[in-house]
Amino acid sequence: MTLPILICRPGARGKALEHDLSTAGYAVETLEAMTLDAVAENAAMRHHWLNVDQFHKIVVVSPFAAECLAESLDRYWPQLPTGIDYYSVGSATAEVLHQRLGVRVRLPPSAAGEDTSEALLTLASLQQLDHQRILLVAGETGRPLLADTLSARGATVTRLAVYRRTLLTPPPTLERRLRTGNFRALIATSGELLEHLAKWCHQAALNQPLIVSSRRLATLAKTLGFRDIEVASGATPAALLATLAQACPPCGTDVDQGISIHKG
Structure with missing residues (x-):
């Protein structure tokens, strides 16, 4: 067998x-x-979706987070706001964002050899972040590395937990x-x-x-x-x-x- x-x-x-x-x-x-389930939208989440045009960058950590983001933006923004830079940890997440939202997505450099948060943080555009507002779209649990590092580099980071993992x-x-x-x-x-x-x-x-x-x-x-x-x-x-x-x-x-x- x-x-x-x-x-x-x-x-x-x-x-x-x-x-x-x-x-x-x-x-x-x-x-x-493990199961992945979208978190029910609350007032705080709705506020951020309605004001998403106030963010300079949106960082998305997983394909399911990208699906949740696309669903929310479709509800509130028939036409996406301009001037936002989109980032993803991996190519699968970038593909979802491109297919669902039609946006250009920045990925970890190919020289890094891996799709990881550490690799994404090596991008030149994520080094000096004074006065930058960043929306981090993720799950309820997960590593704090992205939020902590982006904050340490000067950004104001808003982390939205759009789904939960159940073991x-x-x-x-x-x-x-x-x-x-x-x-x-x-x-x-x-x-x-x-x-x-x-x-x-x-x-x-x-x-x-x-x-x-x-x-x-x-x-x-x-x-x-x-x-x-x-x-x-x-x-x-x-x-x-x-x-x-x-x-x-x-x-x-x-x-x-x-x-x-x-x-x-």
């Missing part, structure tokens, strides 16, 4: 990753360990896979999820290949006890698939020639 690749990305991005891995020839199982206990069959290591590899792109799932990972699971999307996650994984850690060039399905293929070639692939073997 072919062992599955375990993925733990929630929502539509998880479905997209599952599709790409399956198309590449992998058996895939999704660890339903779930994996179903019994997948919990058992984590406990016994009965899988080919685990893919993780969230530190919060990785820490959550590590609670069920016993020795056998910690020895299985773990594909992560940044060096920061690799450092966290090492502290959690994972031993076979591979770092992808980013969190896109293509980047994760490329690293997975190196660590665990699809079944039926000739590793030396890279040619699928078909028995007739």
Whole structure:
């Protein structure tokens, strides 16, 4: 029986990753360990949406945050205000913003090699921020690095939590896979999820290949006890698939020639 690749990305991005891995020839199982839910709009949020033209920059931390932002701006701004610079931590978030809002989005420099908050903060336009008003669109929990650093550089930062993450206990069959290591590899792109799932990972699971999307996650994984850690060039399905293929070639692939073997 072919062992599955375990993925733990929630929502539509998880479905997209599952599709790409399956198309590449992998058996895939999704660890339903987190849900993403939009936060109900309150008076403070409405105030900021109505006055979004007062911000110089908008920084968006995830694709789901971008979806929530687009939904809100569509309600209040039939025509987007001009003069705002948009930033995103990763290319998937930028793609949502471009598709939904038609805006140009600034990304971490390609030389940084990763889609991370640290990489985004290296952009020249985010160094001197005196008298700049920045809207940070994010989830209810998360790292304070962006807000703290932008504030330290002189910006007035408003952080809007537009969605919440809810951690779930994996179903019994997948919990058992984590406990016994009965899988080919685990893919993780969230530190919060990785820490959550590590609670069920016993020795056998910690020895299985773990594909992560940044060096920061690799450092966290090492502290959690994972031993076979591979770092992808980013969190896109293509980047994760490329690293997975190196660590665990699809079944039926000739590793030396890279040619699928078909028995007739």
